[in-house]
Amino acid sequence: MKIKLFTKSLLALVTLVSFISFCINCTLEEENPTEARLDPGSLNSNPALEAAVAGMYRQFTAANQWGFCWIRAYGADDLTAHSAWNKQGYRDSDQMVLSSVSSRLFLSYNPFYTTINEANNIIANRENIEGTDETTNYFIGEAYFIRAFCYFHLTRTFGRVPMPLDNNITDNLELPKSEILEIYNQVESDFLMAESLLPDKYPGVPAAIRPNNGSARAYLAKLYMHWAGWPLKDTSKYAMAATSAKAVIDNSSTHGFALVPDMMTLWSISDENRFNSEIVFGVAHNATLSGRYSNRHTGRLGYPWPVRGWAEVFPEYTLFNEFPAGPRREATFRTEVTYRGNTFQWDELVDNQRGVNEVHPLYLKATGFLDEISTTNSATNMTTYSMRYADLLLYYAEATARSGDNSSDAWEALNKVRRRAYGHDINTSSSPVDLTSGDLAELAYTERKWELAGEFKRWDDLARMERVAEANANRSPLEPVGPILGDTSPANYFAPIPQGELDKSPHLID
């Protein structure tokens, strides 16, 4: 019995020991990332490139989602927000006291760089793409376009900013700020590259929600307008702006660019309206598919508290009061709101939570139409117009005049916008709406104020002409946010780099 047990336990031991030796032989293998992850080298084909372009646009949507993406624009005379709540960032900009800790300033900064990061990655992989065809060029061209767009936004908002142009992150950690001229040169070069790679009209899209070579040229016009003005003031660029704008206008039918007959339809979210010929470049939002693609600077954001709005995008009183009457006025402001079955005039919507009455006029451009977007809908499908054709026409008129020219085409461009504004056929000259004499540059400049009010464009115009102080001099004492507190000189035009970035990148502190 004992012997038998002993034999058994001996066998058991042998088994144990062989088990161990089996385990000793189990080798520890190196990780193989391709087994479970996607290698960066996979970005080597057209389908992969298209996927990366989608990824870039996904980031770009975030750079066009909230009003905070254009926070600097609140320093102009067309935009204001609620006087309290969580609107501190807007308020700081409105009162010219933006600081690095102004709330959500980072939304004017971070999403533009995350987009650039993706664009850089696409551009860096250009040489790795196998099986290239013309769409390869389109994809690469889009990356150049979007990168230029983002740097242009960043330098207009913050002035000198760092400008990484490749995807080698670890080498760029200490990258200093670039000079504004360097940035303008790079933006120009990128838009030119985009123009050379992009088609006349992007295939497969209902409007210029993906850029074509006309969009790139139109942005060159805008770039030259700014280059000619503050801060670089190279007035020779006005002529280039005029030629660029003219080139796009002359080829507008090739690109599918034209004014829509009824300005009202621009703020409708039905597909036939939101994809329209007036988009020279814009972002198509799609809240129906996902909140991530939604527009969150319209709808609820344009309504006041009494109808449960979030009170972020309001016209200033002076602009509202001085705005010329006519169809454009009707298409710019909302004067009546129906909420829970009751209809209110805008000035009946009194918010007195803080013990003082707060009333704001409303932008139709922000609220949209009530039968499409309710007062409590904060995620909409409304298109973000990065540049409308009307914007380009007016640039053309202004640039022509500022470059010392005075062509009838330039007057015609201005008058097209005016005819629509006052309810006339766009292409039929009409008196007395048509202007034929006077200071074309200033007439076009002022026309831009009315035409583009509330679209986050007015600040750009004020800044490049150094007219922030002048424009704000007429600020109404009725503004609930209160008077301007900060310096309105060009020294205070640029927003400071957000604190979150300064914390991470102390080398950017001046």
Place this chain on the structure above:
Amino acid sequence: MKRMNYYFLFFPFLFAINMMVAQTKTVTGTVTDDKNSPLPGVSILVKGTNTGTQSDFDGSYSIEATSSDVLVFSYVGFKTKEVSTGILSSIDVSLETDLLQLDAVVVVGYGTSLKSDLTGAVSSVGPRDFEKQPIFRVEDALQGRASGVQVSKNSGAPGADVKIRVRGANSINGSNQPLIVIDGVIGADLKLLNTNDIASMEILKDASATAIYGSRGANGVVLVTTKRGQGEPTITVDAFTSVSSISKKLDLLSPQEFATINNVDVMDGGADYQDEFFTTGYTTNLQLSISGKENKVGYFVSGNVLDQSGTTINSDYTRYSLRSNLDLEFNDNLSVQLNINGVHDQSLNIISGGIRSSPDARGGIVGIVGWDPTIPVKDSDGNYNFLGGGSSLINPIAQRLESEDYFTTPAVHTNLNLSYDITPNLNLTVFGGLIYRGRIRERYNGVPAGTALGNITGASGGGSANHLTTIQNSNILTWTKSFNLHNLKVTGLFENQKSVSKSITANGGEFSLPANFYSLNLGTQPRVNSNLSKFHIQSYMGRADYNFDRKLYLTGTIRTDISSRFRSGNRVGVFPSGAVAYQFRDLFNNRIQSLKIRAGYGEVGNQAIPPFSTFSTLSTGSNYPLNGTTESSGIGLTGGNLGNPDLTWETTKQTNIGLDATFFNGKASLSLNKYWKNTVDLLLDVPISDFLGGGTITQNIGEVFNGGWEVDFNITPIKTDDFDWNINANYSFNESEVKSLSNGVDELFIFPVGNISNTTGAYVQVKVGAPLGQFFGATALGAYQIGDLGGTPGDARYLHDNDGIVLDVIGNGVPKHTWAINNTFVFGKFDLNFLLRGVHGFDVMNFTRGKVSLSGGIQGGPTYGEYRNRWTPENQTNIPAGGDLFVNSTRFVEKGDFIRLSNLALGYNIDARGFINTIRIYASAQNLLTISDYEGYDPEASSTNVSSGTASSIDYGANPNTRNFTFGLNVTF
């Protein structure tokens, strides 16, 4: 490797030869206790060997020994006794009760030790410490029981994760939760363990103890040993039921007050949203175990059914657990243990492991506190009033009531332990462990959380399935030898552990029709993804324990881990440790019975990065509707993880000195430890500048120091036949300091509960020279008064300088001092237990209060009661009526210190008759009393992740701990 096989084959033969030459005889006798009752199950061991037996039901035993052998008699709860056999062949012994359990056997990892022989800082917690508490979570059993072990219940949600820190937090980005080892299986889950199955828990605190776990030991190690069958067959039934509720309500504006301030009407009387959201929770817990040992087969089988409903509406937790622990003594040399534990747990609407109360941080508790009280939950037609104002759009009651978010964890833990005595001095143990754990999430939200109601139905659903398999093989060779007064024990280990985790996620997005999770196809924006994560660790460990006459002790260990997570060249880690101790006995005229002084040093690691982290990747899933209307599937590539190929372990170097003393004739013991820990080469997620796209890159850089001391005191002031009184007290002090961060960066700013509005930006700072857990923000100066420059009277005022608002450290959320006193009285048939805990020296950032104290938080209008007394021209107080709201300001940082009566239990032992051995009925209360100045629900509750090292004590809708009243019955047959 084949050679090794042959080498081992020789041992049995050597053993056989050895047996033939030894002069053996049979020694018999009886073992009794100090009251002369026979003691069955006493372990009798020939000293310095693995030869042993156990006493039977009558306390008698029989063992083979030589005349030079010493017999060691040991039994849990009694002092170990050693007797030389000499010429005797019959030895009767009487064992003395061991009040302090000094001679208890403690598990130290890959072996055991006598408690009195320990050289490192090890705390033991056994059932006798927590059996008077009606608990079902292991973490509750650990709370307040051992110094240096801080157990924080950050959430009162049933089934929530519990934070455990052993001597503070070391890691800034890695997990700081200790390593859990259950019956030798590394990486098990405490939450899934039935507390009734626990025989003992050891917490390895200093590096000389944890170094044997090498790369995973840096956060301390909790070793849990489950019960095994012994003695007569015993059936134990333990059943209790608890009633739970929150212990406090916040003072909020009434519907009428809110209506008056905001100039609105109260609709249908409004509602008290706290009453709507919090409810009474019920818990029933039933545990049954059968154990015993017959001949050579021991068994412990148990079952547990736990059913708990939360104190917030529509939340619950259930756990079913079965265990079978089997022991088989195959023959004198070979014994086998097989443990099988099957568990199934499921939670409903427990969000993010309990740290949140809603899928959207602004919902849940923050939502109900800030909700417009003038709007009732439902309108007169019985439909929800979905919308309020401000940013918290969706009615949080509707959201919770219409959500079914199930988390199910089926798990099996098994291990097989084969122990073979090759010679009386040499033992080989081969251990095989298997963890299988599934995790299934099934989520259906009939009403969305957050701010948008959705376009179609608002309903959405999604889920995930995860499958984790971990296999472990440990082979332990132990050689024990005593000669003269020298005692030596050498342990060698070769171990492999492999783990594979696979998961699939599927989200439907917004549903086209209201339905349920099982109609996921109704989702209009389907998203799928899958993931694989796996690792392998291969380890060698050697340990030598030497003592001279049980006076001078020396221990040395070295562990080598090879981890697949790091690239070759960086993947081998060597973790050494050593300790020395000297035991004095009978000092100062025997006023002190024993005094041991100890010192140890060791290095342990933390491989705190997920698999595949050293590689850069592209990430998928950033889809986009390129044509504006439809979204192609399978597109959307963006830059993913930025890999650093040079990564390796972070290493914690710890020095510990300590002393253990017993006095008052063995009625009291004192244990003191002081330690210094430096964690170097931190696996630090260094932030990447936003201009490079943001995110982080992990680097081995930076250093964190933790230092402190701890004391455990145990005394039995009174012990008579009908009155026992035992006091167990402990105190810990820990302080941390960040010594360095990455090059050129001396501060990091983080958002531990997300990037939330109404902050000045980051609200937690990690800074060189400062401790971990620093709150960062503005200094509130009350309200601007009439005549003050710089602001409108009544507006919130913050400290400014010429550059604008001043941002600085405004508090710290990591407690410095923790203490607990556990008292047990036994008087006749009654027993009374109370556990009092204190946590001091920390602040709580009360975002919940902040968000509702001023306009612009959760609602357009504030709801916090204090707003009644806001600044008005007629009532010029310092409570702001308007202006900027910064929730990370001194106004909302509160002292968190608290003292809590964690448990108060009264039991009565009924005279048992017939086949019933014991009956105890008990009533108890948990968290009956909390003394704290904290204005929120619970200073212990926090919304920070339990593994976080950088932040704690941020209350952003944290689920408060509950007050429970429990009635229970415990019967043994």
